[in-house]
Amino acid sequence: MHKLKENELLALTQDYPHWKIDPDGKAIRADFTFADFKAAFAFMASVAAEADRIDHHPEWFNVYNRVQIRLTTHDADAVTERDHTLARFIELAAQASGVQPAAILA
Numbered sequence: 001m002h003k004l005k006e007n008e009l010l011a012l013t014q015d016y017p018h019w020k021i022d023p024d025g026k027a028i029r030a031d032f033t034f035a036d037f038k039a040a041f042a043f044m045a046s047v048a049a050e051a052d053r054i055d056h057h058p059e060w061f062n063v064y065n066r067v068q069i070r071l072t073t074h075d076a077d078a079v080t081e082r083d084h085t086l087a088r089f090i091e092l093a094a095q096a097s098g099v100q101p102a103a104i105l106a
């Protein structure tokens, strides 16, 4: 299982602007806001089906139209290629569900 190196983690956050690296470098997090609960839940259903298919699962939290996600590979205690693959799917699923753009932080 390939653990992402620092430059690979930084590239990921540039490719997918919702994502940030945890201070300890062992997880990545994203915060998505949708129009309403229905859109948020449609997004979660899509991600849940993919997570089950690839046997790699998000840690997540939902309130109404907001979904917060943390990705890490528990078996490796690190961010791996499996998290990268799921993050890519999550980005596309979020776009398909009409996610609000990520805030650009200075």
Ligand SMILES: C[C@H](O)[C@H](O)[C@H]1CNC2=NC(N)=NC(=O)C2=N1
Residues within 6 Å of the ligand: 055, 056, 057, 058, 071, 072, 073, 074, 075, 076
């Ligand atoms: C046995 C099974 O393949 C493992 O427990 C899988 C399931 N989903 C997983 N999800 C995540 N995020 N990390 C893991 O290490 C992991 N391991």
